[in-house]
Amino acid sequence: LTDGQLAVQRVHTLSSFSADELLLWSGSLEQQTEHSVGRAIVVAAKRNGDLLPVSDVKNHPGRGMTGMVLGHGITVGNLRLFDELGIAAPVDFSASADLQVLIAIDGQLAGVVHLSDTIRADAKAALDEIVSLGLKPMILSGDHEARVAQMAKSLGVELAEGGLLPAEKLARVEQLQSQGAVVLMVGDGINDAPVLAQAQVSMAMGGGTVIARHSSDIVLINDQLKQIPFSLRYSRRVMANIKENLGWSVVYNAIAIPLAAAGFVQPWAAAIGMSLSSILVVGNALRLRWD
Numbered sequence: 001l002t003d004g005q006l007a008v009q010r011v012h013t014l015s016s017f018s019a020d021e022l023l024l025w026s027g028s029l030e031q032q033t034e035h036s037v038g039r040a041i042v043v044a045a046k047r048n049g050d051l052l053p054v055s056d057v058k059n060h061p062g063r064g065m066t067g068m069v070l071g072h073g074i075t076v077g078n079l080r081l082f083d084e085l086g087i088a089a090p091v092d093f094s095a096s097a098d099l100q101v102l103i104a105i106d107g108q109l110a111g112v113v114h115l116s117d118t119i120r121a122d123a124k125a126a127l128d129e130i131v132s133l134g135l136k137p138m139i140l141s142g143d144h145e146a147r148v149a150q151m152a153k154s155l156g157v158e159l160a161e162g163g164l165l166p167a168e169k170l171a172r173v174e175q176l177q178s179q180g181a182v183v184l185m186v187g188d189g190i191n192d193a194p195v196l197a198q199a200q201v202s203m204a205m206g207g208g209t210v211i212a213r214h215s216s217d218i219v220l221i222n223d224q225l226k227q228i229p230f231s232l233r234y235s236r237r238v239m240a241n242i243k244e245n246l247g248w249s250v251v252y253n254a255i256a257i258p259l260a261a262a263g264f265v266q267p268w269a270a271a272i273g274m275s276l277s278s279i280l281v282v283g284n285a286l287r288l289r290w291d
Contacts, residue, residue: 001123002117002118002120002123002151003118003120005117005118006040006099006115006116007040007117008040008041008043008044009098009115009116011111011112011113012111012113014109014110014112015108015109017105017111019111022103023044023045024045024048024049024052025072025105026076026101026103026113027041027044027051028045028054028069029065029067030045030076031051034209034210036188038065053069054067054069054074055068056068060084061191062142062164063165064102072105072106073106075087076101076102077101077102078101078144079144082104085107086107087107088109089102089109091112098114099114099115099116099117099143099144099147100113100144119151123225125226126228127225130228130229133233138159138160138161139157139162140172140173140195141163141164142169143162143163144163145161148161148162148163149162165191166191166194166195167194169191169192169194169195170195173199177200182200184199184228185198185199185202186205187204187216188207190209192204192212193211193214194215196215197215203216203217203218203228203231204216204218204220205220206220206223234288237288238288241287241288244284245281245285248277248280248281248284249281252277256270
């Protein structure tokens with residue numbers, strides 16, 4: 001739903017470390033990740049010099065990363081990770097639409113990285129069209145609840161959940177499926193891979209991560225959300241066309257076969273009739289090229 005071009009806007013320091021130091025240390029830790037948040041921090045960190053060597057790196061899916069930099073324990077992630085590790089982080093996320101990433105050094109909150117991202121220009125129109133097709137959109141995100149709620153409100157989406165881990169996204173989709181729902185999942189990140197694989201139909205953005213694309217049935221090469229409702233409309237036309245062709249075939253054979261078996265149709269006439277039937281079916285299918 002967003003452009004995915006995350007950029008670091010500022011670093012709010014809460015310790016004796018400078019903003020540039022915090023950015024360099026966190027970027028050094030994040031250099032081993034494919035996540036869009038980590039990549040944005042790495043890009044900003046490299047502006048301050050070469051990245052530092054790291055060790056004992058551990059990825060916490062959907063939450064962040066931990067490791068050692070210059071002998072200090074570094075934690076970069078969201079509030080959920082800090083809660084799990086027992087690191088106090090009295091940060092209010094509700095007042096900002098930015099994506100905020102916490103940084104701790106040696107178990108103490110040291111700063112907050114603020115990253116910006118914008119909603120795609122075609123997101124609202126695509127969602128409105130999806131609703132008009134009879135589908136119910138739902139946002140499942142790992143971003144903070146307040147940020148997700150703001151995005152959902154601006155896009156007119158009633159069902160939205162934030163702060164979800166990959167396993168929790170998967171659980172939400174499995175719950176929907178157990179209730180008889182057919183789920184189309186659209187994603188682009190590493191954390192979307194499990195739920196993309198679980199959904200009956202899945203789409204990945206062309207600019208997304210490799211694992212997201214490999215986990216999906218469809219890849220939107222041009223990254224345009226309008227292709228989602230287009231695909232839905234086109235798939236419905238294809239199914240209608242298939243039913244038309246099957247219906248014609250059943251009717252034709254139900255009439256022609258008994259007549260031929262009873263000797264009322266000459267072989268040459270049967271051959272012509274079968275050929276015309278095949279031409280009709282193929283011609284009807286070719287209409288999809290111009291619909």
